Amino acid sequence: xxxxxxxxxxxxxxxxxxxxxxxxxxxxxxxxxxxxxxxxxxxxxxxxxxxxxxxxxxxxxxxxxxxxxxxxxxxxxxxxxxxxxxxxxxxxxxxxxxxxxxxxxxxxxxxxxxxxxxxxxxxxxxxxxxxxxxxxxxxxxxxxxxxxxxxxxxxxxxxxxxxxxxxxxxxxxxxxxxxxxxxxxxxxxxxxxxxxxxxxxxxxxxxxxxxxxxxxxxxxxxxxxxxxxxxxxxxxxxxxxxxxxxxxxxxxxxxxxxxxxxxxxx
Numbered sequence: 001x002x003x004x005x006x007x008x009x010x011x012x013x014x015x016x017x018x019x020x021x022x023x024x025x026x027x028x029x030x031x032x033x034x035x036x037x038x039x040x041x042x043x044x045x046x047x048x049x050x051x052x053x054x055x056x057x058x059x060x061x062x063x064x065x066x067x068x069x070x071x072x073x074x075x076x077x078x079x080x081x082x083x084x085x086x087x088x089x090x091x092x093x094x095x096x097x098x099x100x101x102x103x104x105x106x107x108x109x110x111x112x113x114x115x116x117x118x119x120x121x122x123x124x125x126x127x128x129x130x131x132x133x134x135x136x137x138x139x140x141x142x143x144x145x146x147x148x149x150x151x152x153x154x155x156x157x158x159x160x161x162x163x164x165x166x167x168x169x170x171x172x173x174x175x176x177x178x179x180x181x182x183x184x185x186x187x188x189x190x191x192x193x194x195x196x197x198x199x200x201x202x203x204x205x206x207x208x209x210x211x212x213x214x215x216x217x218x219x220x221x222x223x224x225x226x227x228x229x230x231x232x233x234x235x236x237x238x239x240x241x242x243x244x245x246x247x248x249x250x251x252x253x254x255x256x257x258x259x260x261x262x263x264x265x266x
Contacts, residue, residue: 005035020047031063038067045078054082073102077109084112089119105136111143114150123154134163141171145180157184175204179211186218194218209239217251228252229260236264 004012007026014023027044030036045060061079069075076099083092096113099106114129130147137143144167152160164181171177182197198215205211212235219228232252235242243265246252255261 007033007035008040011040015043020051023047036063036067038064038069038071041067042071042075042078045075049078049082052085054086058082073099073106073109076102077106077112080109080112080116084116087119089116092116093120107133107137110136111146114147118150118154127151127154127156127159131159139170141167141174141177144170145176149180152184152187157188160184173204175201175208175211178204179208179214182218183214186221191218191222207238209235209242212238213242213246216246217249220252220254223254225255225258228255229258229264232261233264 007029011023011026011030014020014026023044027036027040030040041060041064045057045064048054048057048060058079061075061082065072065075076095080092080095080099083089083095093113093116096109096116099109100113103109110129110133114126114133117123117126117129130151134144134147144163148160148163148167151163161181161184164177164184168174168177168181178197178201182194182201185191185194185197195215195218198211198218201208201211202215212231216228216231216235219225219231232242232246232255236246246261247265252261
C-alpha cells in the first residue's frame with residue numbers, strides 16, 4: 001500500500017477538524033492531480049449533501065462510482081436522494097432502480113423509490129413498493145405510520161387504516177397512531193370512531209398540539225363549533241404556529257363566521 005501524500009494527510013486532518021472549506025480545497029487539488037479514490041469522493045459527497053449543495057454532491061458520488069466501487073447500491077441511492085431533494089424525480093427514479101438492482105432489499109432505497117413514484121403519479125407502483133417494504137420490516141411502528149400516511153394520500157385509505165391497526169398491536173399506547181387513525185376515519189365520514197381515536201390519543205398525551213388540532217378539525221366537520229374552538233384554542237396555546245395554519249385550513253372554514261375563531265388566530 002502506497003504512503004499517503006501530504007495533500008491526502010492534510011485532507012484527512014481537515015475532515016477530522018470538521019473544516020469543510022479546507023477539505024474542499026484539498027479535494028479539488030486531489031481531483032486535478034488524479035490522486036482521488038472512492039473514500040475521498042464518497043465522504044465529500046456526503047458532506048456536500050449535508051450542506052444541501054446537491055450538484056456538487058452528485059458529482060462527488062458519480063466520481064466515486066468510477067473506482068469500481070463495492071458500494072454501488074449506496075452511491076446510486078445517494079445520487080437519487082440528491083435528485084429527489086431537487087425535485088428531479090425522473091433522474092431519482094433512474095438511480096434508485098440501479099441501486100435496487102444491486103440490492104433489491106435496500107430498505108432506504110425502496111422507501112425513496114416509493115416516494116419518487118408517488119411524485120411521478122405512478123400511484124399503484126408506489127403503493128406496491130410501500131407494501132413490499134412493510135413485508136421486509138413489519139415491526140417498525142414509525143415506518144408503519146409513514147407508509148400508512150403516504151398510501152392514504154394515494155387513495156388507499158382502507159389499507160392505511162389496516163396498517164395503523166396492525167401497528168397498534170405492536171405499540172398500543174402510541175398516541176400518533178390513534179390520532180392518525182382519527183384523521184382517516186373522519187375523512188371516511190366515520191366520525192364516531194374518529195372522535196374515539198382522537199380522545200384516546202389525548203388520554204395518552206394531553207400536551208401535543210397536533211392531537212388537539214386534529215380533534216378541532218373533526219369537530220368542525222360535524223359542525224360542533226364550540227368544541228372545535230375549544231380544541232383549536234388548546235392547539236394554539238401549545239403551538240402558536242397553528243394560528244396561521246388554521247386560517248387557511250379548509251376543514252375549519254365553518255368556524256370563520258364565529259368571532260371567537262378570529263380572536264384565536266389574530
